[in-house]
Amino acid sequence: MHMHTTLAPFITFTLAFILLCVRLVITAQQQQQAACLNQTCGGIKVSYPFKLANATGCPSFSSFFELECDPLNGYLLFNKASLGTSANATADLISLRVLALANNSIILDVTSTMVTMKLTPNGTLCDGDLKSLLLPSFPSPYVFSDENQFGGFGCAYGVLVIANPAGNNTSFPANISASFTDVSLGGCDMLCPSGGNNAECGHNQCCVFHWPRGSFPRWTLYAAERSLLSAATYDPESCSSNYATLFHPNYTDFDSQKYGIKLMWALPSNHTTHLGIMQSPEYACSNFSTISLVQEVPGYLCYCLPGYTGDGFAQGIKCSDIDECKDVVQNDCIQGQTTCYNTDGNYTCRCKSPFQVGDGRKSGSGCYFSPTIRNAIAISTSILGLIVAIASFFTVQVFWRKRLKRRYFIQNGGTQLQKLLLLGARGEESRKLFKVEELQAATKNYSSDMKLGAGGFGTVFKGVLANGRVVAIKKSNKGVDPTQLLNELEIMVQINHKSIVKFLGCCLETVEPLLVYEYVSNGNLMENLREGNHIIMNWGQRLKVARQTAEALAYLHGAAVPPILHRDVKSSNVLLDNNFDAKVADFGVSRLVPEGATHISTAVQGTIGYLDPEYFQTLQLTEKSDVYSMGVMLVELITGLKPVDNNNREPRFANLALLFIHYMNEGRVEDVIDPRLHNDLIHTRCSILAVATLALLCLSLHGSQRPLMSHVSEELHHIMDEFLDSPAPLHQPHDLGYHRTSFGAVVAKDLQLSVQTGRTPASSSFMSIDSSVLDCTMPR
Ligand SMILES: *[C@@H]1O[C@H](CO)[C@@H](O)[C@H](O)[C@H]1NC(C)=O
Ligand SMILES: *[C@@H]1O[C@H](CO)[C@@H](O)[C@H](O)[C@H]1NC(C)=O
Ligand SMILES: *[C@@H]1O[C@H](CO)[C@@H](O)[C@H](O)[C@H]1NC(C)=O
Ligand SMILES: *[C@@H]1O[C@H](CO)[C@@H](O)[C@H](O)[C@H]1NC(C)=O
Ligand SMILES: *[C@@H]1O[C@H](CO)[C@@H](O)[C@H](O)[C@H]1NC(C)=O
Ligand SMILES: *[C@@H]1O[C@H](CO)[C@@H](O)[C@H](O)[C@H]1NC(C)=O
Ligand SMILES: *[C@@H]1O[C@H](CO)[C@@H](O)[C@H](O)[C@H]1NC(C)=O
Ligand SMILES: *[C@@H]1O[C@H](CO)[C@@H](O)[C@H](O)[C@H]1NC(C)=O
Ligand SMILES: *[C@@H]1O[C@H](CO)[C@@H](O)[C@H](O)[C@H]1NC(C)=O
Ligand SMILES: *[C@@H]1O[C@H](CO)[C@@H](O)[C@H](O)[C@H]1NC(C)=O
Ligand SMILES: *[C@@H]1O[C@H](CO)[C@@H](O)[C@H](O)[C@H]1NC(C)=O
Ligand SMILES: *[C@@H]1O[C@H](CO)[C@@H](O)[C@H](O)[C@H]1NC(C)=O
Numbered sequence: 001m002h003m004h005t006t007l008a009p010f011i012t013f014t015l016a017f018i019l020l021c022v023r024l025v026i027t028a029q030q031q032q033q034a035a036c037l038n039q040t041c042g043g044i045k046v047s048y049p050f051k052l053a054n055a056t057g058c059p060s061f062s063s064f065f066e067l068e069c070d071p072l073n074g075y076l077l078f079n080k081a082s083l084g085t086s087a088n089a090t091a092d093l094i095s096l097r098v099l100a101l102a103n104n105s106i107i108l109d110v111t112s113t114m115v116t117m118k119l120t121p122n123g124t125l126c127d128g129d130l131k132s133l134l135l136p137s138f139p140s141p142y143v144f145s146d147e148n149q150f151g152g153f154g155c156a157y158g159v160l161v162i163a164n165p166a167g168n169n170t171s172f173p174a175n176i177s178a179s180f181t182d183v184s185l186g187g188c189d190m191l192c193p194s195g196g197n198n199a200e201c202g203h204n205q206c207c208v209f210h211w212p213r214g215s216f217p218r219w220t221l222y223a224a225e226r227s228l229l230s231a232a233t234y235d236p237e238s239c240s241s242n243y244a245t246l247f248h249p250n251y252t253d254f255d256s257q258k259y260g261i262k263l264m265w266a267l268p269s270n271h272t273t274h275l276g277i278m279q280s281p282e283y284a285c286s287n288f289s290t291i292s293l294v295q296e297v298p299g300y301l302c303y304c305l306p307g308y309t310g311d312g313f314a315q316g317i318k319c320s321d322i323d324e325c326k327d328v329v330q331n332d333c334i335q336g337q338t339t340c341y342n343t344d345g346n347y348t349c350r351c352k353s354p355f356q357v358g359d360g361r362k363s364g365s366g367c368y369f370s371p372t373i374r375n376a377i378a379i380s381t382s383i384l385g386l387i388v389a390i391a392s393f394f395t396v397q398v399f400w401r402k403r404l405k406r407r408y409f410i411q412n413g414g415t416q417l418q419k420l421l422l423l424g425a426r427g428e429e430s431r432k433l434f435k436v437e438e439l440q441a442a443t444k445n446y447s448s449d450m451k452l453g454a455g456g457f458g459t460v461f462k463g464v465l466a467n468g469r470v471v472a473i474k475k476s477n478k479g480v481d482p483t484q485l486l487n488e489l490e491i492m493v494q495i496n497h498k499s500i501v502k503f504l505g506c507c508l509e510t511v512e513p514l515l516v517y518e519y520v521s522n523g524n525l526m527e528n529l530r531e532g533n534h535i536i537m538n539w540g541q542r543l544k545v546a547r548q549t550a551e552a553l554a555y556l557h558g559a560a561v562p563p564i565l566h567r568d569v570k571s572s573n574v575l576l577d578n579n580f581d582a583k584v585a586d587f588g589v590s591r592l593v594p595e596g597a598t599h600i601s602t603a604v605q606g607t608i609g610y611l612d613p614e615y616f617q618t619l620q621l622t623e624k625s626d627v628y629s630m631g632v633m634l635v636e637l638i639t640g641l642k643p644v645d646n647n648n649r650e651p652r653f654a655n656l657a658l659l660f661i662h663y664m665n666e667g668r669v670e671d672v673i674d675p676r677l678h679n680d681l682i683h684t685r686c687s688i689l690a691v692a693t694l695a696l697l698c699l700s701l702h703g704s705q706r707p708l709m710s711h712v713s714e715e716l717h718h719i720m721d722e723f724l725d726s727p728a729p730l731h732q733p734h735d736l737g738y739h740r741t742s743f744g745a746v747v748a749k750d751l752q753l754s755v756q757t758g759r760t761p762a763s764s765s766f767m768s769i770d771s772s773v774l775d776c777t778m779p780r
Contacts, residue, residue: 032057037317041069041076044101048316049141049267049284059315061267061284064141067098076101078108080142084132084221091134099251099260103311104294104301105145106263107251114245114259132221133246138268143216143296145262147248150209151201154242202254216264216296220246266299285312288319288345307345321345332361431493432505439463439473439507439514446475458588462519470519471504476512488587489513495560499552501575501585520575520583525633528576529640529674536676539684540723541580542637546691547720548582549574550630550713556590557623557709565591565621569629570610570643571636591621609643609655614703624703630712631698634691635660640674657699664696687723691716 036058039046046052049061053068060066068077076098082091099107115131135142200208251260267284271277277291277300285291285302289312292301302312304319311317324331324347325340333340333349338360341348349360351367355377358365369377442463443450452460452472463473474488492503492515502518522528525545528537537545549569556564566573567589575583589605599622606612610632612625632643635656641649643656653659663672669692670685677684694715700706707715 041067042074042098044076044098046076046101047311048313050101061282062139062141064136064139067101068095070095070097078106080136080140081108082134082136083113084134085130091132104264104266106142106265107248107260108263109251109258110246110261111257111259114243114257116243130221134220135218135263137218138297140218141265141268141297141299142263143218143265144211144220145248145264146211146213146215147250148211148246148261149200149249150211150244150246151206152209152242152244153201153204153206200249202252204254264294264296266294266297266301268297268299272298284314286310286314286316286318288321305345307347323347332363334360334362334366337367431503434505434507434514434516436507436509436514438466439516441466442471443473463516472501472517472519474515474517488590489515491564491587491590491592495556495564497552497555497559499548499582499584500555501583517585518583520577520585522576522578522580524572524585525574525576525582526571526636528580529571529636531640531676537580539677539680539687543687543691543716543720543723545574545576545580545582546634546637547713547716549584549633550709550716552582552584553626553630554708554710554713557626562592563623565623566626566629567591567621568606568610569626569633570607571633574633607643609657612703613701622703623709624706627698627706627709627712628700628703630709631695631706632657634695634698638674638688638692638695639672640676641672660692661696661699664692684723687719690719690722694719 036051036055037047039052039055039058041052046055046067048059050065050067051058051060053066064080068079069075070077077095078098079093079095081094081096083094084091094112096112097109099109101107110133113131113133135144198204198206198208200206245259246261247259248262251262252258269277269280269282271280272293274291274293277283277293278285286304288305288308289302289310290305292303293299294301304310304312307322307324308319309322310319312319321342321344322330323342325333325342328335331340331347331349333347337353337356338349338351341350351358351360353367355369355373356367357370357373358367360367440446442465443461446459446461450461450463452462454460454477458474458476461473461475463471465471489506495503501520504516504518506516507514527533528535553566553569556566564587566584566587568586569584573584573586575585577583599620606615606625606629610629612628614628615621615625635641636643639656639660641656641659644654645656646654649659653662660669660672663669669689673681673688677688681688694707694712698706698712
């Protein structure tokens, strides 16, 4: 443990040192590598597989690729070729200046290898000079390019080039004269003067021999032939300017007599197949490259794969991916429509539109809507269109419905009614305009189980508003003239009485208005009076209903401005709440009496049994018609009988009014008192008889003989008071309760009147009402 602690710093230091060294070595290697890729001489860049001979540490494929750099004039020198002369045929290595270095060729200055004519001393004959330029044989990488040419310049001499196409014999031919004819590759004769001004050799007098295409000989022999001319025509001056040389037209300047040739090179290989080459240990190409075979060497060249750039040599620049997207010239993407993404060795042009497919290339498929996407777009477009169409249809419908609602609203006198509603709202529970939807929801879309009752022109539904309030909603039947409800509406907005069913508001958005009333829970009076009803209304309750009804009707006739005639007073239109308080309802056929008018002429409306016979005959509607109906209702309260009954009563008494009048005239009214009241008759008899007398007055044939509704109301009020004040039976003889009221006089007067005006035979017996009938001191 102790040892460790002392050793630790040392180990750390050592490790750090090693790491530093490794790092330094790596850095040095990297620097060396960079330097090797940046060798230059004479402005010519030298890199793998070449190297400068003094660039120690830099790799080259073989010593054949080592080039010299002339320190004197900075020339890059190629010193792998040898030159033999006619004086000494043994080939010696020569230094040739490198004019250019390319990835598969090298350009050499061969001006020094030019051959010239030799003159005899007497100047008559010239002997041909001879030179041979040799390239080292395999595994040398170099061969002559077939772009080179052989040219003879001057006049009257022939030139010759001899080459061994196989390039496998570096020995000089022993007998050149023999070689001229035997192994000649080709040549040309400079025939003067016709051979002059040749554009191929800079407008000199010359002949040009084109190197046979496809041959890359390793060595060549070239010579100037002896003169073809006679001595007489020989001109020594011109003879001295005769010469011949190899040249490449692109690297030759004829005027300054500078001649360059092109050599081809490749990486030599024994193998003749791609696979063989690539599997050989000396294989020099990098990743992402391929090779091409060069049969003439034989060998191969490294090429970067398409999409990569570099020299293709593992020890050179290698091959690296080209970022085609950086440069719009390099990529084929359609500008604007695509986004270019570089990939390894390639790039993709992604169409910007999410709906388009294709390679996004100008030369490719470009960007287009694929059939599926086009279909999808077509389908979604049509779906969208459909949705839009449906949406607009509904919008238009909603719009029209709104317009329709508005129209109905106006048609229903909405604005006027709205004003009235607002006026009516003062000081009481406000009436409001309901929305169709609100009422639809309240009645479960007018479901039949919410139905409270149905009449000829309308149906009443029970409804529960959103706030929990129970209401009754009155709705016209389909196809029925909605004016009745409108009429009712017009009346209801004007009245407010505790014994008239409370009008809460209406909905004017439908063809016919919907009227909303308070819900009165205990049904109507008729139902409550019917035999078999489990609750038997006692006289006190009946009297109260009578009084309240009369009060409400009196209010309509007198207190309301203008006067309102109910026109359909009947027991089924008097609703009862849980306290048996009356609520007069159903103003469907009611009429507003124009101010100052005593009556209005209308078609007969009302309910059989309650209908005022005078109105029936004269069609003149007055408030006394309601009084008649009220009379019938009073009789109903007394007798508990139906106003009209054809089944249980003899035909002449089918009408309750007639039956009642008959019994009254007979003095037998007590026979028709509701038997359900009998057990209390001692207490109620006088009160009942008083109401009966009042009813009789109300049923007078002539309206003029009937009391006003206000009087009826007043009288019932008194009768009620009497009844409540004196629960004990009245024992005083001839004490007709109502006689003590002011109304008693009216009754007497009216009775008198009815006698004077004459009655129908049935009612003429009215006169014979015995006072004993009305004597409530005589209990039965
Ligand atoms: C290559 O060499 C030249 C000068 O010889 C120098 O200016 C240049 O920076 C070098 N480049 C690299 C990549 O080393
Ligand atoms: C090789 O020699 C040439 C000419 O003297 C010189 O310019 C160059 O720097 C030398 N290169 C090396 C790596 O020594
Ligand atoms: C020919 O050249 C070679 C090499 O330079 C030399 O060894 C030989 O002596 C020369 N022969 C003659 C005859 O000059
Ligand atoms: C050499 O360069 C030329 C032009 O720069 C090119 O076309 C050719 O493919 C290259 N050859 C190799 C082997 O890299
Ligand atoms: C020219 O000179 C050569 C020797 O130099 C000689 O052999 C020849 O005969 C001469 N020819 C003429 C025509 O004089
Ligand atoms: C050299 O070339 C000739 C013909 O061009 C051929 O016949 C001969 O076999 C070759 N020799 C060698 C050693 O390749
Ligand atoms: C090379 O050429 C010389 C002279 O023409 C000849 O003697 C020799 O046999 C040749 N060698 C081969 C291998 O062809
Ligand atoms: C060279 O060949 C020519 C023609 O074939 C012949 O005349 C001459 O004698 C030969 N010379 C030698 C040295 O063999
Ligand atoms: C010489 O150069 C010209 C223009 O630079 C070119 O068109 C022609 O192909 C070249 N000739 C050869 C043989 O390479
Ligand atoms: C060519 O093959 C021979 C024999 O197999 C071998 O000695 C030689 O090194 C090879 N040369 C090259 C460049 O592969
Ligand atoms: C070629 O690529 C492989 C894998 O990408 C790598 O292991 C290898 O070193 C690379 N070779 C060269 C010469 O870069
Ligand atoms: C790049 O990809 C395109 C499309 O996939 C293909 O047509 C092209 O040949 C590829 N180019 C290269 C260099 O791999």
